[in-house]
Amino acid sequence: MRADRLVSLVLLLRQRGRLSAATLARELEVSTRTVLRDIEALSAAGVPVYAERGRHGGFALLPGFQTELTGLNHDEALALLVAGSRRGAQVFGLGSALASAMLKVVDALPESYRNTAAGAAQRLLIDPETDLLARRSVAEEVPDTIVAEVRRAVFAGHKLRIRYAAADQAPKWRTVDPIGLVTARDQGYLLATRSGADRTYRLSRISAAQELAEPAQRPERVDLDRAWQERSARFRTGGDQVTVSVRVDPARRAHLVDTALTIGAEEPEVDGWLRLEAVFQDPRHAEWAVWQLATHAEVLAPQWLRASLRERATTLATRYDVPPGESRPSRASAAATSAATRTPDSTAPSK
Structure with a gap:
């Protein structure tokens, strides 16, 4: 983890020039204290990083410094494969890996292409968080630790134990055979089987997850797109329609x-x-x-x-029948008032 962070720190300084400790901390999602320790480690390892004092100071690399530390790790390569939707990477807990991978991709470009690519990227905005009416598309929050455990079980082909809360039900533990992960409209889903029956679990409803050593009972190959379409069709035709x-x-x-x-x-x-x-x-x-x-x-x-x-x-x-701030009658009192003021039924017998 620290080695990947040190590589990302060097690439940030290479591509953006001088950056403050606070900016580096924000980009790397760590504390400024951690950034300062990383800077010391890089300097001790011979990386020519230096500090500039003053209001607009920060850290920078000596001009012309080159590095070959651009190899992608597993999560970074995986993040690029789902980078068609940046929020999709966020749903699967790969947001920081995607940011790190993109730094390495840019750094690997020839210098003549690097500025051109950066400028072109500024002209493209894909899948923004709000539409033209400023309606936000809010992705469901799932702890990275849970998503990472689910991912490991899916990729390793192991059974998965999850603590899951179905709609309007208390959470309970269940063991499933994971098949794949799907993101739809900023919501993440785990496709799995349980006792041989197809099951679909929303990631945001999983409060704990544990990869087991036992192999999952599942086909060796899967067409996730087809599996999702089939489950969607069953969902639309089932339930209390x-x-x-x-x-x-x-x-x-x-x-x-x-x-x-x-x-x-x-x-x-x-x-x-x-x-x-x-x-x-x-x-x-x-x-x-x-x-x-x-x-x-x-x-x-x-x-x-x-x-x-x-x-x-x-x-x-x-609710809007009285001026703002005035007390509103309760349902019971409103019903009583309505009954008291109601016009007597002309067919009712007189006393």
């Missing part, structure tokens, strides 16, 4: 189609809206999807979904 009959403004049809699992019957209505049969993964998915469309959609069935959306809308309307 809900079919919803809904009217939608044609201008918002695409939003509904994008969130639903499938769209069945579709026909136009006399007012220009469309009537669709949409299938959702479960009741919560159905309510969330239709709620996003606000007044641009109306659920016709099932009745429970209409009632749920009505309750949510009523709660929201009540």
